[in-house]
């Protein structure tokens with residue numbers, strides 16, 4: 001299209017075209033609208049079957065992590081705008097190589113076994129069902145399975161939140177990092193309080209929270225009028241600023257494991273919450 005000289009432009013549409021040619025945009029045209037973030041449920045049976053098939057057809061030599069990522073159809077390539085989740089499997093005798101990155105992660109163990117460990121900064125953290133293990137940002141971590149059964153866990157990372165600039169990641173010089181601390185070191189040496197003299201070297205120590213029966217049952221979540229029914233192992237996401245409530249019509253207790261970005265958003269002064277509306 002023939003460009004008009006600015007001096008000849010007398011209407012807003014022509015001005016918009018002139019600006020667009022220069023990768024500029026008038027605010028009167030509004031900001032680029034993003035697709036609405038919708039709730040979604042991923043079924044455990046799909047995740048599990050896909051992961052077990054991956055264990056057959058994807059050797060660890062072909063991937064740094066054998067994970068199945070959760071992708072929200074309303075967002076394309078991500079589960080949410082801030083938190084990334086995937087489900088990981090390490091088969092008997094395998095290990096996932098050591099690396100570190102700016103994203104912090106939690107590991108919520110779905111299927112664990114004696115002999116399976118996540119190693120964080122040289123310290124093994126046993127992986128038993130229901131355990132929660134943290135790998136704070138920039139800590140070296142690798143996972144290995146010396147048991148005789150698959151070990152499966154939920155990975156939760158703040159990678160989308162901390163990738164405002166660029167995600168930094170590098171591999172450890174060797175495939176596995178050396179074990180330099182005994183099991184339980186962080187819990188015993190650092191406890192839940194952080195000694196002031198360790199603050200610089202250990203900004204956030206890794207932890208293992210051993211739980212049993214940390215998730216079970218079935219229920220439903222109503223999100224902005226949409227009903228999401230879930231049963232054990234299913235994973236669902238609730239978009240921010242959505243009215244939501246949880247229900248359980250079954251005759252037994254249900255326990256949900258949840259991961260939220262509210263501590264970070266709160267620290268940044270961005271968290272808002274309203275309650276009480278039926």
Ligand SMILES: [Fe+2]
Pocket residue numbers: 099100101141
């Ligand atoms: Fe990692």
